[in-house]
Amino acid sequence: MKGVEMEDQMYEIEETMPLNPVESFLRMDRMPHIWCPSCGIGTTVNCFGRALETSGLDMDKVAIVSGIGCTGRVAGYLNLDSFHTTHGRPIPFATGLKLANPELKVVVYSGDGDLFAIGGNHFIHAARRNLDMTVICVNNFIYGMTGGQVAPTTPISATATTAPHGNFEQPFNLPYLAESCGAVYVARWTAYHVRYLTKAIKEALAKKGFSFIEVLAPCPTLYSRRNKLGDGLDQMVFYKEHSEIQHNIDTKTATLDFQGKIIVGKFVDKERPDYLTLMNEHYQKKFGDKYTPYKG
Amino acid sequence: MKADPKGVLTGAHFLDGDHACSEGAISAGCRFVAGYPITPSTEVVERIAERFPLVGGVFIQMEDEIASSIAILGGAWGGKKVMTVTSGPGFSLMMEHIGLAAMTETPCVFVDVQRAGPSTGLPTQPAQGDMMQARWGSHGDYAIIALCPNSPQECYDLTIKAFNLAEQYRVPVLLMMDECVGHMTERVIIPPAEEIEITPRRFYDGPKEDFLLFKPDADLVPPMVKAGDGYRIHVTGLTHDEKGYPHMSPTAQAKLIPRLVNKIKLNADKIIEYKEDQVEGADVVVVSYGITSRVALPAIEQARKEGIKVGHLRLIVAWPFPEKRIQELAAKGKALVVPELNLGQIFYEVERNAYGKVPVTLVPHPGGTVHNPKEIYNAIKSIRHGG
Numbered sequence: 288m289k290g291v292e293m294e295d296q297m298y299e300i301e302e303t304m305p306l307n308p309v310e311s312f313l314r315m316d317r318m319p320h321i322w323c324p325s326c327g328i329g330t331t332v333n334c335f336g337r338a339l340e341t342s343g344l345d346m347d348k349v350a351i352v353s354g355i356g357c358t359g360r361v362a363g364y365l366n367l368d369s370f371h372t373t374h375g376r377p378i379p380f381a382t383g384l385k386l387a388n389p390e391l392k393v394v395v396y397s398g399d400g401d402l403f404a405i406g407g408n409h410f411i412h413a414a415r416r417n418l419d420m421t422v423i424c425v426n427n428f429i430y431g432m433t434g435g436q437v438a439p440t441t442p443i444s445a446t447a448t449t450a451p452h453g454n455f456e457q458p459f460n461l462p463y464l465a466e467s468c469g470a471v472y473v474a475r476w477t478a479y480h481v482r483y484l485t486k487a488i489k490e491a492l493a494k495k496g497f498s499f500i501e502v503l504a505p506c507p508t509l510y511s512r513r514n515k516l517g518d519g520l521d522q523m524v525f526y527k528e529h530s531e532i533q534h535n536i537d538t539k540t541a542t543l544d545f546q547g548k549i550i551v552g553k554f555v556d557k558e559r560p561d562y563l564t565l566m567n568e569h570y571q572k573k574f575g576d577k578y579t580p581y582k583g
Numbered sequence: 584m585k586a587d588p589k590g591v592l593t594g595a596h597f598l599d600g601d602h603a604c605s606e607g608a609i610s611a612g613c614r615f616v617a618g619y620p621i622t623p624s625t626e627v628v629e630r631i632a633e634r635f636p637l638v639g640g641v642f643i644q645m646e647d648e649i650a651s652s653i654a655i656l657g658g659a660w661g662g663k664k665v666m667t668v669t670s671g672p673g674f675s676l677m678m679e680h681i682g683l684a685a686m687t688e689t690p691c692v693f694v695d696v697q698r699a700g701p702s703t704g705l706p707t708q709p710a711q712g713d714m715m716q717a718r719w720g721s722h723g724d725y726a727i728i729a730l731c732p733n734s735p736q737e738c739y740d741l742t743i744k745a746f747n748l749a750e751q752y753r754v755p756v757l758l759m760m761d762e763c764v765g766h767m768t769e770r771v772i773i774p775p776a777e778e779i780e781i782t783p784r785r786f787y788d789g790p791k792e793d794f795l796l797f798k799p800d801a802d803l804v805p806p807m808v809k810a811g812d813g814y815r816i817h818v819t820g821l822t823h824d825e826k827g828y829p830h831m832s833p834t835a836q837a838k839l840i841p842r843l844v845n846k847i848k849l850n851a852d853k854i855i856e857y858k859e860d861q862v863e864g865a866d867v868v869v870v871s872y873g874i875t876s877r878v879a880l881p882a883i884e885q886a887r888k889e890g891i892k893v894g895h896l897r898l899i900v901a902w903p904f905p906e907k908r909i910q911e912l913a914a915k916g917k918a919l920v921v922p923e924l925n926l927g928q929i930f931y932e933v934e935r936n937a938y939g940k941v942p943v944t945l946v947p948h949p950g951g952t953v954h955n956p957k958e959i960y961n962a963i964k965s966i967r968h969g970g
Contacts (some may be wrong), residue, residue, distance in 0.1 A: 314817070317828060327961045347813040352657075363817060363829060368810040370660065371819035371829075373683055379645060384810060386641045387661025391811050415923075475681035530728040569864050570636045577637060583661075 309336030312346070314366045314506045321360055325519025326503025327478035328358055328425050332365070334481050335396070335423070338488035349392045350384060352377040354406060357506075358398035358424075358430040366445040375405030378413045381420050389563055392492060393419070398456070399426040407439070413495045414468035416467055419561040421491045422497045423463065427506035436510030442545035445514050463538040465499040466555050472498035473538065473555035478505060479526035480551060489552060494560040503549065586610050586743075590638035596941045598771045600738040600764040601626035603696055605634065606771070607742025608666050610779055613692070614640040615658035615665045617651040618703075619673060622706045623762040624696035627668040629646030636892035648673035652693070654682035659689045660818065662809035664746055664784075667736035668694040670762075671704060674713055675720075681755050683820045685843060688797065688805060690784065692745045693756060697767040699950030707905075710950025711873055711924035717757045718902050724840050726847035728854055731872040741899070747782035748854065752846055754805050759901060761924065763874040763953060787814075791836040796827040797839075813936035851903040860899045861887075865894030867918045867966050870909070870933050872898035874953055875922050878906040882959035893963055901929065911935035915935040918966040922946035922959045942966060 313336065322328050339346065345409035346367060353362035362369040368391075372380045377395045382406050385393045387551055395402075402410055415418065429447055430436040437447035440461070441454045465473045472494045476484040479544040484502060491498035505522035516522060526549065541550045560568070568579045590609040602770050604627050610618070616635070618628035628642065628945065635642045645651040648669050655665035669677060674695045684691050697713050699705035717729045728748050732741045738760060745756040773898045787794055787806040796816050801804045805825075808814045821829040822836050862868055867886075871879045876897040886893045894917070898905070909932075912919065921930040930945040937943045946955065948954050 289780070314828075347815070348811050350810045363819060366815055368815060369817045370657075370810075371821065372653060372656075373820060376680075379650035379654045380657040382645070382650075383615065383617060383659075384645065384661045385657075386643060387656075387658040387665075388679065388809065390810050391661070407648055408646050412650075462780060490813070520758055552897025566641075567705040579639060581639065581641060 296576070304533060308340055309333055312339050312362055312366055313335040317364055320364055323508045325505060325507045326357070327337045327381040327427065328361065330478040331425055331502050331504060332361055334485040335488055337342040337485045342489055342492050344392055344492065344522065348390055349394065351394045352384065352399035353382040353395070353545075354397040355432070356398040356401045357427070358396065359432070361402055366496060373402055376409065377401070378406060378409040378422065382413060382418055385420055386563070387583065389581075393421075394424045394492070397418060397424065398431070399424055399428070400430045400438045403461065404439045406508070409462070412467045414450065414465055414470045414499070417469055417471065417496045417559055419495055419497070419563065421488075421494070421500070423488065423500050424503050425501065425502050426461065427461055427504050427510055429506055429510040431509055435513055436508050436548065442543055444545045445510070447513065449509065458543065460538065460542045461501045462541045462554050466538045469559065470499045470555060471496035471557050471559050474553045475503070475541065475551050476550060477503040477526040477549060478532060479523045479530070483551070490553070490556070496559055524582065584781045584783045585779035586657070586776040586781050587612055588776035589777040590634065591779065592773050593775045594773060596773060597768060598735050599626065599766055599768045600732065600735040600760055601766065602630045602759065602959070603695065603735040603738040603771045604668075604742045604760065605630035606773060607640055607739040608692070608746070609634060609640070610744040610773065610776070611664065611746035611871060612781055613664045613666050613746060614662070615655065615663035616639075616640070616642045616667065617645045617654035617658070618668045619648045619651050620650070621670045621673045623698055623765050624668045624694065625669045626765070627694060627696070629805050630769050633634070638834065649677040649680070650698055652677035653683065655691050656680060656684055656687070659691050660698065660810050664690070664750070666692040667696065668696070669705060669935055670696050670698050670706075671700045671713060674716065675812045678716070678720040679842070682723060682725060684755040685721065685727060686820050687818050688843070689755070690749040690753050690807075691755050692742070692749055693755055693757045694761055697759060697761040705951045706763065706820045708951045709874060709953065711759075711761055711875065712928070714759065714901060714923070714928040717759055721934060724844055726844045727757055727902060728752065728847065728900065731759050731898055731901050732764055733873050733876045733897070734764065735767060735771045737772050738764060738771065743779060743781070747780070748781040750784050751804070751814075751833060752850065752854075753785070754847065759873065761873050765948075770948040797823065797854055798825045799842060799846070803842050804848060838967050839952040847903055854900055854903055855905045856899040857905055857908065858899060862894035862896055862912070864892055865917055866892045867963050868912055869920045869922065869959065869963065870895055870896045870898070871899055871922055872929065873970040875924060877957050878953045879922055881961060882956040885956070885960050886963045893964060906936045909933055910938070913937040913940040916941055919943045920959065920962045921967065922948070922954055923964070924948050924950045924953065
């Protein structure tokens with residue numbers, strides 16, 4: 288009898304426990320997720336949920352688009368209109384989505400390989416056009432889903448399954464790339480900087496135009512293990528000890544070396560008319576009253 | 584539903600097939616086009632770019648065909664009727680997204696103004712070499728619809744039909760033009776908007792709590808919603824259940840993929856369209872499509888003058904293929920002649936359905952120009968002589 292009572296009691300306690308505030312932004316019916324223990328992607332999703340919570344946005348009007356890969360699975364776990372597209376192509380999908388329905392706040396959430404190897408061309412053009420979207424790149428320095436291959440972000444000398452003798456290709460400096468192409472908001476944080484990251488996502492969501500956030504995140508199963516860097520927690524300690532906040536720094540200097548100093552911060556926050564604003568202004572000038580401003 | 588009169592240029596025009604295709608898209612209600620320049624299709628997007636600002640549409644020239652072919656899928660889920668336009672090399676780049684469109688049941692129109700290939704081939708010269716690619720080009724099992732206009736008027740009419748079929752069956756529809764039809768200028772009649780029949784998107788109108796994004800109606804096609812409607816949809820290229828959630832199992836695969844094929848296969852009789860001329864009494868039937876259907880006419884006429892009973896079956900819908908009709912013709916002992924601007928593509932489909940009952944003769948051509956009608960005539964004649 289006592290045991291049963293205790294069970295009932297426990298059940299009741301669970302029922303009355305306050306929900307995690309991020310839960311309403313997740314598709315809880317899809318849990319558990321596929322990410323490895325101590326992977327950093329879930330942490331970034333938590334920050335994204337927190338940012339949404341205080342963003343003031345109508346969640347029915349927020350759409351999320353992912354490509355393929357570990358981070359590509361983010362779209363499938365968020366309780367928003369969500370699109371899991373093809374490898375490298377979330378940005379052009381998001382371009383069509385935004386232009387067809389401009390009232391949407393469109394977020395692209397994908398990995399470094401997806402956005403900057405196979406999808407690199409789309410990134411630079413979307414930034415150039417200043418399409419009104421937020422791109423969040425979880426950079427774990429490696430291809431996770433396919434088993435640890437070298438990426439365009441893998442630091443020199445780090446090893447990967449397709450660079451077993453160490454990488455000798457120069458990796459991208461993503462904030463520099465984003466700024467050069469015309470992004471109006473550029474920031475880099477790590478999975479350790481949860482509050483800064485949450486704030487950055489909130490700022491990016493509020494920004495009109497092409498905003499970009501790079502988030503460094505541990506990949507304990509492949510990147511850390513192959514490079515003998517410990518588990519996810521060890522990487523978080525590393526981020527804590529080796530990160531240096533330098534807002535507004537010249538992005539050219541924000542390079543990342545293997546296990547070197549990590550410059551984080553908000554690097555770019557400027558104003559530039561976005562694609563649809565430019566389009567409407569241009570056609571209004573050209574056609575006068577004959578043109579009805581495009582609103583979707 | 585009737586066409587939105589905004590943008591419908593009612594009247595008689597002198598247009599090439601590419602421009603007629605643009606007008607067909609506008610009449611059909613297309614308001615988002617993404618494209619990338621490629622000969623001989625570029626005139627389609629040029630006219631769209633010219634016309635769209637004043638009809639409330641958005642055209643964007645993307646960075647490549649891969650981007651164009653997925654931007655339109657984003658546009659469709661944003662609520663617009665959408666199209667992209669290309670030719671051979673660009674068509675090859677678009678294959679992955681024809682698969683994504685089929686898998687996610689996204690209504691969209693792909694226009695391929697065929698030129699001679701493979702690879703860069705003959706960029707300014709015609710071919711019909713993409714017919715099998717249209718059907719099978721993306722990996723895995725799926726079904727599409729493909730239409731073959733043979734005149735600028737049909738480029739206009741069939742573009743509208745392509746949009747209507749895309750909405751009806753939530754499927755990518757491919758308009759398989761060729762360089763000749765694209766660049767040929769003829770009279771095109773654009774009817775008044777109230778005479779243009781338009782199929783609206785099949786938007787879901789049931790109770791919100793019962794909504795499942797991929798739960799099909801009786802015709803195997805599920806109704807659709809758009810992003811921003813509050814349904815919090817999930818759309819993935821992974822094998823998924825009726826809710827749209829990924830489902831990594833042979834069971835889910837066995838439920839989803841046959842339906843994607845069957846929604847076209849089981850509705851094929853409603854989709855298939857062809858035109859016949861003197862087929863009933865014929866001993867020989869020429870099966871053709873696109874520009875080749877016009878090149879075949881002098882050959883058919885000449886043979887008829889010589890007393891040979893020749894019929895003509897012109898495919899307007901190439902995919903799904905009119906299997907039953909070919910089987911009927913073969914059962915009646917009619918020899919079949921298939922001229923096409925390739926070294927044998929639709930020919931194999933005809934041959935397969937003839938079951939070896941009648942001779943099926945391919946009149947091949949590698950492209951770059953059209954057949955000399957004499958080649959088709961010779962093929963007809965050699966059958967007559969038991970060749």
